[in-house]
Amino acid sequence: MGWGLLRGLWPLHIVLWTRIASTIPPHVPKSDVEMEAQKDVPIYLSCNRTIHPLKRFNSDMMTSDNSGAVKLPQLCKFCDVRSSTCDNQKSCMSNCSITAICEKPYEVCVAVWRKNDENITLETVCHDPKLTYHGFTVEDATSPKCIMKEKKRAGETFFMCACNVEECNDHIIFSEEYTASNPDLFLVIIQVTGVSLLPPLGIAIAVIVIFYCYRVHRQQKLSPSWESSKARKxxxxxxxxxxxxxxxxxxxxxxxxxxxxxxxxxxxxxxxxxxxxxxxxxxxxxxxxxxxxxxxxxxxxxxxxxxxxxxxxxxxxxxxxxxxxxxxxxxxxxxxxxxxxxxxxxxxxxxFHAKGNLQEYLTRHVISWEDLRKLGSSLARGIAHLHSDHTPCGRPKMPIVHRDLKSSNILVKNDLTCCLCDFGLSLRLDPTLSVDDLANSGQVGTARYMAPEVLESRMNLENVESFKQTDVYSMALVLWEMTSRCNAVGEVKDYEPPFGSKVREHPCVESMKDNVLRDRGRPEIPSFWLNHQGIQIVCETLTECWDHDPEARLTAQCVAERFSELEHPDRLSGRSCSQEKIPEDGSLNTTK
Structure with a gap:
């Protein structure tokens, strides 16, 4: 949550209340070092005169080198991919106003410059030098300067550099010519080398052209429909x-x-x-x-x-x-x-995810409270990102509604987090869509997970946010499925889908209308589930999400924030975001 907040707020300034020295000399007694490493040192993030707690330093965020000195994570410019006016001549500044504390102490600052037929982009991030980035080895990871090196990449000009000094990826240097004492000699060497390579290069190009023509001719013979393949996207x-x-x-x-x-x-x-x-x-x-x-x-x-x-x-x-x-x-x-x-x-x-979909996983496994928190939190974050009109980095994004959320359309990753799949019925909430366009999208989804307004075909097509509200209702049923298989509630029954005791295996729309509209039915929440504080909060949340009134439901982002609070039970604020409902005009109030 902290890193998403760091990269998502714009503009921002990092304010360090206290920063431990980047190295602690070996002569300091070890007990003193351990005491300092165990202290929680708050780092705060300032945005528009509002201070937000971002993260606490502790011993897990530090490493020690061979001399016994304690190292803190590096500070780097972190703006992901952005359009840039920087050319690849000499040097320039990144113009990135976001400074990030790297997640791990051994991460270094990295910058990537790319140019294609459409635009020029510059990317600044933290990265582990032991791992490849964009398919290339990170070189010069200990350098104090970010000196760009060109990488071979089809269809674009690609430069990358790495360095290990605070905010060193803010100033990027494109060529040794910028720092060389004799640039004219360097140019002469390049020219001589280029001339000497022309004959073998010409031969190589001729061989490639001949081979390509042969390959195309052979493919035409093997596939009568080869010509139509040019139109494929x-x-x-x-x-x-x-x-x-x-x-x-x-x-x-x-x-x-x-x-x-x-x-x-x-x-x-x-x-x-x-x-x-x-x-x-x-x-x-x-x-x-x-x-x-x-x-x-x-x-x-x-x-x-x-x-x-x-x-x-x-x-x-x-x-x-x-x-x-x-x-x-x-x-x-x-x-x-x-x-x-x-x-x-x-x-x-x-x-590919070997654990399969969530419905299969819940059928085979009983989950712990920690598993429930991870599964529920990751599900809410995925839906919140789908619904959002911007990325965590602040770039504009087209909101999307899934329209067929159910446990069989959610995959379980190896770390027991969720990822959404099956977007065959999804809808991009393009602001240019008319009411008629939205009306023609039809009554889609799986009847068991359909919201009341979808079953009744009475959605508010004047407000595109109403589509998001149907996803939130379906998410509530999936959260109930997770909770029903959690051993923190006490007795755990065999897996059963929502409304499993009231309708058949594949209920029709009319059958669900009887249960959801006529009887106002919802899956049962036994009273003993509420004996666990965390489960009680989850039940309160999903109850607000499956409210019969679409306007009264929470947003997916609010649900994600509630699950984030569950990571720190001592800081529970009594449903700080429970009032963040989707208003009738479809706008979200971002002021606090």
């Missing part, structure tokens, strides 16, 4: 991307994700086992082969038949939004059109 996936997909590692977003690709080459994927089947598609566990035949990465492939092109396109378009990327939303790799013996198919290729 595929997602970007390059061979040099560092994809880390399975289990916990899926949290690390690939540099390939959520970009458009115009390559005609299909990925070397071998389908393995069928792991899921829904109304529109089947999901397979698959192997994505690497450069050598024996190496592969495990991915998930969602295959739509030809008849479900619309669902595939909707989900592909949702995933293609670069601003959708979030740790609690399924990581998307690419989309493909494939021709098989059974006809044309449409593929979505994503990260």
């Amino acid at each position: 595929l997602m970007e996936f390059s061979d040099n991307c560092a994809i880390i997909l399975e289990d916990d590692r899926s949290d690390i977003s690939s540099t390939c994700a959520n970009n458009i690709n115009h390559n005609t080459e299909l990925l070397p994927i071998e389908l393995d086992t069928l792991v899921g089947k829904g109304r529109f598609a089947e999901v397979y566990k698959a192997k994505l082969k690497q450069n050598t035949s024996e190496q592969f990465e495990t991915v998930a492939v969602k295959i739509f038949p030809y008849e479900e092109y619309t669902s595939w396109k909707t989900e592909k378009d949702i995933f293609s939004d670069i601003n959708l990327k979030h740790e609690n939303i399924l990581q998307f790799l690419t989309a493909e059109e494939r021709k098989t013996e059974l006809g044309k198919q449409y593929w979505l290729i994503t990260a």
Whole structure:
């Protein structure tokens, strides 16, 4: 929560009340060092004259070097990806006004400059030098200056630098020419080298052109429909991307994700086992082969038949939004059109999570209070990001509503956090959409999880926020499912979906109308659940989320904040955000 707040507030200034010296000399008695390391030193974040507690230093945030000195995390400029007027001549300033405290003591400051046909961007972050970044090794991690080095990357000019001095990635240097004592000699060397490389370079280009022509000619013979492949809109996936997909590692977003690709080459994927089947598609566990035949990465492939092109396109378009990327939303790799013996198919290729969907996980496992807190908090954060009109870094983003939230459309990651999937019925809340456009979106979703106003087809189409309110209702039912399988409440019964004792396995809309509209029914909350303070707060929250009146429901962001408070029970504020309902005019009051 602290890091999201740090990167999301704009503009901001970090105010350090107290900062321990960056190193503690070896002659200081060890007991004194330990006492200082155990003290909570508050760091506060100032935004528009309001002070917010951000994080507390403790011994877990410090490391010791070989001399016994204690080191604190580095301070770096942290503005993620931004448009820039900086060219790659000599040096320039990042113009980033956000200074971040790195999460780990060994992280260093990194800057990335990119130029393509459309724009120039500059990215400033903290990063672990032992890990690759954008698929490249982080060099010069101990340097006091951020000296850019060019990296080979298709389709764009790409420079990256690293350094290990406070805010050193604010001033970026593009070439040794800037600091060299004899720049003219350097230019002469470059010119001579370029001339000497021209003959072999010309031969290499000729060989590549000949090979390409042969490949194209051969492909035309093998595939009669080759010409039509030029019109495909595929997602970007390059061979040099560092994809880390399975289990916990899926949290690390690939540099390939959520970009458009115009390559005609299909990925070397071998389908393995069928792991899921829904109304529109089947999901397979698959192997994505690497450069050598024996190496592969495990991915998930969602295959739509030809008849479900619309669902595939909707989900592909949702995933293609670069601003959708979030740790609690399924990581998307690419989309493909494939021709098989059974006809044309449409593929979505994503990260694979071995624990399966939330419904399957709750059926097989009883969860602890800590598990419930992690699952519920991550679910709320994912939905809040989906609904938000900006990213955590402040960039504008198109709000999206899921419209089919249920436990089988939520995956469980290896660290027991949730990520949302299955966006085939999702809707982008484009402000240009008319009331007629929204009305034509239809009554969609799964009947068991439909909000009262959806069952009754009486949504307020004048207010796009009403679509978010239906997602919040569905989220409340999923939170109830989690709570019903938590051993902190005492006796835990076998898994049962919401309204499981009142309707059949796949209830129709009319059956749900009887329970939800006529009887005003909701899943039962036994009184003994309320004996646990944390469970009591969760029950209060989900009760407010499934309120019959859409305007009375909480926002997903408010639910995320409540779960964040549950991490610190001693600081519970008596539902500080319980009044943050979605107003009738659809606007959210951001003033405190």
